[in-house]
Ligand SMILES: Nc1nc2c(c(=O)[nH]1)N[C@H]1C(S)=C(S)[C@@H](COP(=O)(O)OP(=O)(O)OC[C@H]3O[C@@H](n4cnc5c(N)ncnc54)[C@H](O)[C@@H]3O)O[C@H]1N2
């Protein structure tokens with residue numbers, strides 16, 4: 001049954017249900033991914049140092065590695081970065097000895113400090129020293145400009161816990177610690193785009209509409225620590241094709257299926273009937289928000305002990321999502337289905353409401369983006385809806401959230417100009433509203 005505009009789940013509760021279902025499902029497993037491909041995924045285990053940082057006693061300045069307090073040292077030779085064995089070849093420096101050294105080169109044993117060129121005087125001036133060796137003079141405190149092995153991170157130390165989102169800096173850190181791959185979780189997402197009027201590419205012809213939701217999903221998935229499995233699949237309208245597609249995705253064991261369109265109650269909207277036909281459990285059947293109220297959250301179930309997949313009856317209307325999840329005691333929820341309404345801005349609002357929280361929880365990453373303050377003053381007049389939470393596209397500037405307009409359900413123009421949705425609950429009187437960062 002499709003309910004429009006009332007008796008649907010409150011917006012905040014729907015987000016919580018999505019988080020819970022995502023966390024309960026988890027994604028199909030941890031995978032070792034090359035460093036370059038791990039960005040945005042979530043660490044499946046603690047990241048530990050395979051080598052220390054720095055990996056050896058290293059010069060932090062170009063100059064002279066000196067042993068003893070000085071103020072004069074005899075220069076025995078030169079050690080450059082990457083000259084493997086050069087420091088060992090010099091042997092242990094004794095009091096009053098030095099080597100010329102490059103930043104990053106290994107400091108010989110016995111060296112106390114590095115005297116930078118700028119602070120060194122080469123001596124004696126005029127004439128060769130009696131032993132044919134150069135001498136340097138200067139003042140330097142013990143330990144200066146030497147980075148000791150492991151002083152930042154010792155080998156074996158944990159530097160980032162499981163659950164951390166992989167950022168460019170974390171990728172660089174992992175490389176500096178000797179890793180070529182990272183063990184990460186990244187939910188795998190299948191996409192079905194429905195609607196006989198939908199064109200996959202180019203300018204839509206007469207009576208057709210260009211797909212604007214499929215192209216958003218790789219970015220939405222990536223910003224939530226997930227990835228698409230292949231290209232979106234375009235599905236002809238009909239109960240049979242939809243049911244067959246649901247079965248195929250369930251059998252393939254995808255973590256998440258996003259269905260674009262077919263969420264309402266028109267003659268070509270078969271999602272709910274198909275979910276019922278395959279025995280899915282519906283957790284959220286409509287959300288009290290604008291845009292995006294026909295959105296939907298369900299799960300398809302996993303194989304049962306006897307083999308094959310259990311086909312359970314759909315949840316009766318009004319039953320709580322928490323009960324549904326608890327009821328799926330045999331092997332977890334299996335593929336999670338998120339139904340996004342066909343209107344593109346409604347689809348984006350629904351993604352922010354159900355898809356992103358579910359994916360983040362599934363990956364085990366942080367729940368929310370903390371890039372924006374949790375609440376901000378809304379500039380100008382915004383009118384709340386009588387029953388539903390409004391998601392209003394806003395640009396953040398000068399410490400205020402300013403509605404950008406152009407954010408009707410069918411238009412992404414406002415969202416493309418915006419930084420966030422301002423969350424306007426029913427009965428809101430302002431001026432502050434919570435913000436929901438738009439995926440970027
Ligand atoms: N009698 C009612 N009709 C509708 C209601 C309602 O409560 N009662 N709700 C409206 C709302 S709100 C929405 S949102 C839509 C949801 O519709 P569907 O999810 O079933 O999607 P469609 O009917 O297929 O399409 C709606 C609209 O969006 C366009 N569309 C669809 N897919 C795409 C796509 N991938 N890219 C771009 N545009 C897309 C489609 O051409 C339609 O114009 O239902 C309302 N109706």
Ligand code: MOO
Nearest residue numbers: 291292293346409
């Ligand atoms: O309320 Mo529908 O979900 O916007 O277009």
